[in-house]
Amino acid sequence: MVKDNTTENQILNAARKVFLTKGLAAARMQEIADEAGINKALLHYYFRSKEKLFDRIFSEVIEKIAAGLQSIFKREMVLLDRLHAIVDVYIDVLLENRYLPLFVLNELNHHPERFSVLVKKHIAKHLRKFLTEIQQEVDAGKINPIHPLHLLLNVLGLIIFPFATIPFVSRISDKQYRPIFDTILQERKQVVKQFIEDAITPKSQII
Amino acid sequence: MVKDNTTENQILNAARKVFLTKGLAAARMQEIADEAGINKALLHYYFRSKEKLFDRIFSEVIEKIAAGLQSIFKREMVLLDRLHAIVDVYIDVLLENRYLPLFVLNELNHHPERFSVLVKKHIAKHLRKFLTEIQQEVDAGKINPIHPLHLLLNVLGLIIFPFATIPFVSRISDKQYRPIFDTILQERKQVVKQFIEDAITPKSQII
DNA sequence: GTCTATAAGTAGATAGAC
């Protein structure tokens, strides 16, 4: 959320809010205009078309994700620290932007071509390093045997999934849990780190 | 996918395919008609409106999920077996219906009101039982201390998330992994069960 | 840059023939 009060930023803030919560297909230019306190014509004056405006927001989001990876992989560390860093960084991102998981998953499903070569390259680089690190730890017997891609999927699932289920869980869960679901999300960092550590640490190292 | 070759079933099969992959907002009645090999007017003759047709498909999906829960919770078993049953049943469901996770998460986000009292009740009942079972095992020291809701989220994330990322992972992952991503999904049952078991089993029981 | 008014296209829904 940019603070500069220019019209362009007002539009971007409004578009971010609407696109993230509703997705491309269900978003309405009128709603974005209302949210920005301007009219539809001005949206087109600044961004030409709905799709171009959406692309701008989508790029922002992907860049935010890539920036997280950059901060995590810029220095060397052992795998467990790397895992903890990933959990900490991304749960912080998600706590501030809870609609992000569903938004990204959706748009990647519906428009995988938006995943441009550039961004793809940025993410793939870190991913490759991460998968290699996992394989090395497995080979060295330092963590329980697991295919690196499986561990990646497990970690991402533990981090991301709860943030995609907020309306779901807050509806179906027992009344006693509903008021504390927000607290639950806050606790995810600690819980996920512990869960992963317990799952990958070999028994031999415990005894 | 119903086999009866009645027009109604042809429509339902087409609608299921289109709604599951595109979601309500992006789905087009024309596309459903084409897919069913009939024309738009006939869709309205059979189901009155797009929304009513969607509701029918959505209900089917929720009922499928509820049926899974029913099969799992109909008999008594220890928590670890229950967890294994949940993993087995739902990964089987997802292997046959890979668009289900994103479809459900989306529609629950966009139209939580569709989660009718009836379905809500069906699911909440089993959920309550499951959460209680977890708490009892924690209290008895049989599994590592964890808030039941966190363990639920962890299990669901491990099961569901990979199936929501199929286009994503198959694009960004290294070439060497792309051809085997299908195999990876097949392996999820075994991997997830092992991962959960390792994570929740107390050290004291290992030594 | 910002607005009002309107064009152009699309999608859901209906009328009516067969």
Place this chain on the structure above:
DNA sequence: GTCTATCTACTTATAGAC
């Protein structure tokens, strides 16, 4: 039941005044 043709409403996008 099934079709073609059409209506109506909505949505994106543009023209043109200020």
